[in-house]
Amino acid sequence: MQSDIPLIRMDGLEAPSVVTPINTLVFFPGKCVNCGRCLDVCPHRVFQRAEGRVRLARPESCMECGACQLNCAVSAIKVDSGVGCAAAMIKAAIRGKKEVTCGEDCCE
Amino acid sequence: MTASNKWDHFTARVGYKRMYHRVEPGLYGVGSPKSDSPVFVSANYTLSFDSLRTSLNGIDCYILVLDTKGINVWCAAGKGTFGTDEIVRRVEATGLKDVVSHRTLILPQLGAPGVSAHEVKKRSGFKVEYGPVRAKDIPEYMRMGEANEEMRTVRFPLRDRAILIPVEIKNWLWLLALLPILLFLVGGWFPALLALMTVLGGIAMFPLLLPFLPTDDFTSKGMVLGLTLAVPFSFYAIYTGAEVLIGLASGVAIALLMVPGVAYIALNFTGCSTYASRTGVRREIFTYIPLMVGMAVTGTVLMSISIVASYMGWA
Numbered sequence: 001m002q003s004d005i006p007l008i009r010m011d012g013l014e015a016p017s018v019v020t021p022i023n024t025l026v027f028f029p030g031k032c033v034n035c036g037r038c039l040d041v042c043p044h045r046v047f048q049r050a051e052g053r054v055r056l057a058r059p060e061s062c063m064e065c066g067a068c069q070l071n072c073a074v075s076a077i078k079v080d081s082g083v084g085c086a087a088a089m090i091k092a093a094i095r096g097k098k099e100v101t102c103g104e105d106c107c108e
Numbered sequence: 109m110t111a112s113n114k115w116d117h118f119t120a121r122v123g124y125k126r127m128y129h130r131v132e133p134g135l136y137g138v139g140s141p142k143s144d145s146p147v148f149v150s151a152n153y154t155l156s157f158d159s160l161r162t163s164l165n166g167i168d169c170y171i172l173v174l175d176t177k178g179i180n181v182w183c184a185a186g187k188g189t190f191g192t193d194e195i196v197r198r199v200e201a202t203g204l205k206d207v208v209s210h211r212t213l214i215l216p217q218l219g220a221p222g223v224s225a226h227e228v229k230k231r232s233g234f235k236v237e238y239g240p241v242r243a244k245d246i247p248e249y250m251r252m253g254e255a256n257e258e259m260r261t262v263r264f265p266l267r268d269r270a271i272l273i274p275v276e277i278k279n280w281l282w283l284l285a286l287l288p289i290l291l292f293l294v295g296g297w298f299p300a301l302l303a304l305m306t307v308l309g310g311i312a313m314f315p316l317l318l319p320f321l322p323t324d325d326f327t328s329k330g331m332v333l334g335l336t337l338a339v340p341f342s343f344y345a346i347y348t349g350a351e352v353l354i355g356l357a358s359g360v361a362i363a364l365l366m367v368p369g370v371a372y373i374a375l376n377f378t379g380c381s382t383y384a385s386r387t388g389v390r391r392e393i394f395t396y397i398p399l400m401v402g403m404a405v406t407g408t409v410l411m412s413i414s415i416v417a418s419y420m421g422w423a
Contacts, residue, residue: 008113023387032275040238041220041260044383064185064385067220081221083186084385085379086393102183103127106377107279 017078020059024080027056033078038077041067109162115228116154119422121271123278126178129154133175135202139168143209146250148239150196151184160216162241165358167250170208174198185222192224196232205233217241217260219250264382272380276311283307302341306366309337310373313332315380325388326381327396336369341366350418357414366405368400 018027026047030054039047039054043065049059066081082102092100100106120129138161147170150160174194178185184190195213199205201329206405211396225236240249240259244302248253277284285305292300312320314333321329342359349355375392378384 023385040260041217043218043241045257045261061383062385063383064387065221067185068222069375070222071220071226071375073226080386082385084381084389085382086389087376087379089389089393090376101187101384102379103177103187104177107126107275 006060018056018059020056020062022060023062023064025056025059025062025064025097026078027059028076028078029056031074033076035073037071037073038068043067043069046107109157113154113158119156120155121274123178123275129150130178131157131173133173133198135204135207136171136173137169138164138171139166141168141170143207145169145208145346147172147208147213148246149174149213149215151179151183151219152192153178153180155229156180156216159243160246163246165247169249170204172198172202177234181212181216182218182221184417185219188222188283190219191222192227192231195223195228195234198230201405204258211235212237216243217255218262244413262382264318266316269318272315273312276315276377280307284311298341302362302366305337305341306334306369307373309333309366309370310377313337314370314374315378318377318381325392326378326384327371327392327400330371331367331396333374334370335363337370338366340364349414351420354418355416357417358408361407361411361414364403364410368403368407370388371396371400 016028016030018029019077022024027047033096034053036049036054039049043059044058044061046056046058046062047054048069049055063084064079064081066079068077069075071082082099085102085106086102088102088106090100091106116129119125131154133152145168145235148160148164150157151170152173152175157171160171172195174184175198176189176194179187179189181190199213199261205211211234213228213234213238218241220238221234221359225238228234228236238255240255240264242259245259249259271343284304287303288300291303310333314330317333318329321332323329323332333373342362345362346359347356349358375389375396378389378392
């Protein structure tokens with residue numbers, strides 16, 4: 001899987017973005033105000049401090065937890081967040097539910 | 109930490125009454141906090157709350173315990189129960205504004221997937237600061253006033269993987285106990301041992317060996333482990349087979365059963381890991397489940413044929 005080369009999408013619909021081919025993480029560098037929140041919340045050092053705005057340094061390490069998106073006040077990051085748990089997905093598929101998460105639903 | 113705390117932690121780790129290791133939500137004081145003492149936010153799961161309060165090393169502070177339904181910080185954040193709404197509600201309910209003179213909450217970094225810091229500020233007046241991932245780094249964090257890269261990074265070291273094994277055993281106990289007994293009654297010690305090895309391989313050896321198995325994803329790592337574990341069994345079957353062909357067939361069948369067996373348990377370990385993404389797991393499910401079903405079906409057919417053949421004295 002070619003994962004280390006982020007593609008630049010410039011379709012004119014939104015600010016130029018950097019999409020990650022192997023997951024749902026999308027970064028809009030033009031919107032970034034360099035507050036550094038994403039650097040605080042990311043558990044896998046996906047973003048890196050850089051001049052003027054942060055840099056999407058390790059997009060392939062993104063686990064789609066959604067912390068950066070939720071804490072980005074200027075919406076410069078988009079990610080379809082969810083839990084990477086096969087047990088939950090399989091359980092949800094069997095029970096016909098959309099999604100089950102940790103707790104009473106699963107792993108109880 | 110009292111003996112009853114330690115007993116509670118032990119039972120939590122073996123998965124006994126998973127949903128009942130709870131702390132009453134609310135505001136707690138640690139040491140002798142004053143109005144300018146820091147406020148740490150935690151989940152109402154005993155393992156989360158206790159790891160925080162035992163890491164404070166004499167820091168006088170408040171702990172705001174959210175109602176996360178007895179779930180740890182990271183999982184609760186993923187679900188949203190450790191989240192913006194609950195923080196705003198709990199700050200209100202505890203009258204925190206009248207207890208402290210400052211307006212800062214220190215959250216565990218792993219609470220962030222459920223919390224929008226700027227939303228909390230807007231709705232409650234409290235500024236959110238994200239502390240380190242691990243509570244044990246809190247004293248250092250307070251000294252430096254910020255967390256360094258190391259404190260902000262989640263890893264999955266041997267200790268963290270090994271501590272999951274008891275819960276894995278509990279979760280797969282029905283299979284771990286039932287399958288070997290059933291196969292022992294039907295076919296004796298050899299298939300029973302084979303089943304035991306498959307399940308133990310998946311729930312115990314896989315977590316321990318995770319970073320050392322070649323290949324990238326969980327399922328293929330599980331397949332590599334399954335194949336390795338199958339080798340001695342397959343050779344035994346080939347060596348002891350009534351006929352060369354029958355021996356070969358059952359040897360191949362063993363591999364075709366053990367590989368998807370271990371791999372399926374390995375796939376289910378994704379949610380226990382600290383780095384699997386939903387996109388990645390979805391891809392693994394679609395890539396490997398058909399393959400694993402194919403292997404298991406072929407293996408079962410081949411095994412049945414070789415059993416029937418050896419009984420009939422065919423070959």
